[in-house]
Amino acid sequence: MNICIIGTGYVGSVTAACLAELGHGVLCIDVDAEKVDRVNAGIPPIHEAGLEELFQKHIGKRLRAVADYTPLADSDISFICVGTPSAKDGEIDLSAIKAASRDIGTSLRKEDRQRHSSSENYHVIAVKSTVVPETARNVMVPIIEKYSQKKAGRDFGIVVNPEFLREGRAVHDFTNPDRIVIGELDKRSGEVVAQLYEGFGCPLIRTDLKTAEMIKYASNAFLATKISFANDIGNICKELGIDTYDVMHAVGLDRRISPSFLRAGAGFGGSCFPKDVQALIHKAEELGYRPKLLRSVMDVNEGQPKRIVRMLERKLGGLAGMKIAILGLAFKNDTDDVRESRAIPVIKMLTDKGAKVFAYDPAANENMHSVFPNIRYHSSAKDALKDADACLVMTEWDEFKKLDGEFKVMKNRIVIDGRKVITPRKDIDYEGLCW
Numbered sequence: 001m002n003i004c005i006i007g008t009g010y011v012g013s014v015t016a017a018c019l020a021e022l023g024h025g026v027l028c029i030d031v032d033a034e035k036v037d038r039v040n041a042g043i044p045p046i047h048e049a050g051l052e053e054l055f056q057k058h059i060g061k062r063l064r065a066v067a068d069y070t071p072l073a074d075s076d077i078s079f080i081c082v083g084t085p086s087a088k089d090g091e092i093d094l095s096a097i098k099a100a101s102r103d104i105g106t107s108l109r110k111e112d113r114q115r116h117s118s119s120e121n122y123h124v125i126a127v128k129s130t131v132v133p134e135t136a137r138n139v140m141v142p143i144i145e146k147y148s149q150k151k152a153g154r155d156f157g158i159v160v161n162p163e164f165l166r167e168g169r170a171v172h173d174f175t176n177p178d179r180i181v182i183g184e185l186d187k188r189s190g191e192v193v194a195q196l197y198e199g200f201g202c203p204l205i206r207t208d209l210k211t212a213e214m215i216k217y218a219s220n221a222f223l224a225t226k227i228s229f230a231n232d233i234g235n236i237c238k239e240l241g242i243d244t245y246d247v248m249h250a251v252g253l254d255r256r257i258s259p260s261f262l263r264a265g266a267g268f269g270g271s272c273f274p275k276d277v278q279a280l281i282h283k284a285e286e287l288g289y290r291p292k293l294l295r296s297v298m299d300v301n302e303g304q305p306k307r308i309v310r311m312l313e314r315k316l317g318g319l320a321g322m323k324i325a326i327l328g329l330a331f332k333n334d335t336d337d338v339r340e341s342r343a344i345p346v347i348k349m350l351t352d353k354g355a356k357v358f359a360y361d362p363a364a365n366e367n368m369h370s371v372f373p374n375i376r377y378h379s380s381a382k383d384a385l386k387d388a389d390a391c392l393v394m395t396e397w398d399e400f401k402k403l404d405g406e407f408k409v410m411k412n413r414i415v416i417d418g419r420k421v422i423t424p425r426k427d428i429d430y431e432g433l434c435w
């Protein structure tokens with residue numbers, strides 16, 4: 001099939017490369033001309049395991065990029081992969097979705113002029129961006145119809161096909177999905193997109209547009225709920241002197257629960273969970289329902305960074321003038337992404353209280369520098385730990401598991417671990433955030 005991908009961010013570039021690998025002709029459309037040039041040079045716009053190899057293999061052959069929408073009309077499917085960031089009060093910002101809908105509509109209208117007939121070419125628009133229920137039907141369809149002068153379900157199709165890709169494992173997750181969800185306006189649209197996923201060997205859910213949109217939110221909200229649940233239990237365990245990792249290991253062996261996403265600690269960050277849970281809360285409240293559980297999920301998550309700073313304050317008897325080493329700045333391991341990283345509120349609280357922060361992350365120093373230009377960044381854990389009054393561990397990097405003698409360079413060997421990655425040693429004052 002001939003496929004267009006609109007937006008070459010993390011979802012767009014992974015989808016493009018993986019579909020090219022499956023044998024399809026893929027054209028990436030991005031309004032950012034610099035990104036287009038990079039893609040055409042075989043350089044993926046993001047760092048993601050396995051992505052560069054796929055780009056190098058397919059670029060100039062099955063994979064290309066352009067900066068305008070003209071070729072879209074000749075393709076079978078266009079995937080919308082633009083960002084839906086948070087606007088005020090947690091609502092999602094649909095401006096990129098609206099702009100893409102407008103440009104697709106305009107391009108489909110031109111198609112009519114070129115072909116004088118729309119009946120041979122049933123273009124299907126597939127929404128991969130995370131959008132709150134009813135967005136495809138109530139926001140996108142009217143815009144596309146207006147600009148194309150065509151009718152959804154008759155002249156063009158639309159489906160919602162959410163992604164379930166984890167950063168750092170996105171290529172793997174694309175090719176090994178647990179399920180594929182296709183929400184369709186009409187059967188014909190669903191059939192076209194279902195063909196793409198033939199042979200994936202996992203359950204394929206065909207449903208309507210808003211159910212598919214909700215499946216994405218409910219999935220992320222449930223995973224976030226598991227983490228906040230693990231943190232709530234962890235905070236109780238801490239008071240009782242129980243290791244919550246032992247508890248959750250046994251709890252997760254119940255097949256109805258599963259062991260995943262039960263690691264207690266500093267909480268969840270990233271560009272998805274905080275934004276998506278907030279957006280779902282906002283949508284619910286707009287409809288007149290107050291989702292108490294989801295609000296608590298966010299409250300627990302916001303409480304974890306405060307707990308780690310309080311623990312540190314108690315241990316040091318005050319933070320003013322203290323030198324605090326922060327190990328880990330990325331929102332999770334194996335990424336340089338610092339969006340909504342739990343290290344951000346921690347560093348903010350520490351600097352507000354007059355502490356001096358000395359940070360180290362194996363990949364995210366540069367990105368955190370644009371958030372906090374005035375703290376010190378180091379090129380190794382040992383450098384950051386030198387003469388520190390205490391250390392906080394904020395990201396679950398494997399590299400930190402191997403730390404051993406490095407702690408000897410600290411002034412006070414106080415280590416508070418927000419991720420259970422450090423191996424406790426006799427000569428350090430080690431404390432876990434919730435174990």
Ligand code: UGA
Pocket residue numbers: 130163164165166167168220223227260261262263264265266267268269270271272273331332333
């Ligand atoms: C998440 C989902 O896992 C993907 O399925 C989804 O497609 C994606 O959001 C999205 O909506 O696009 P991602 O944001 O890459 O993927 O990150 P996760 O690996 O899920 O981790 C999120 C956060 O939860 C991290 O800060 C991590 O440290 C934290 N976490 C995770 C815990 O604190 N405990 C756990 O047990 C698991």
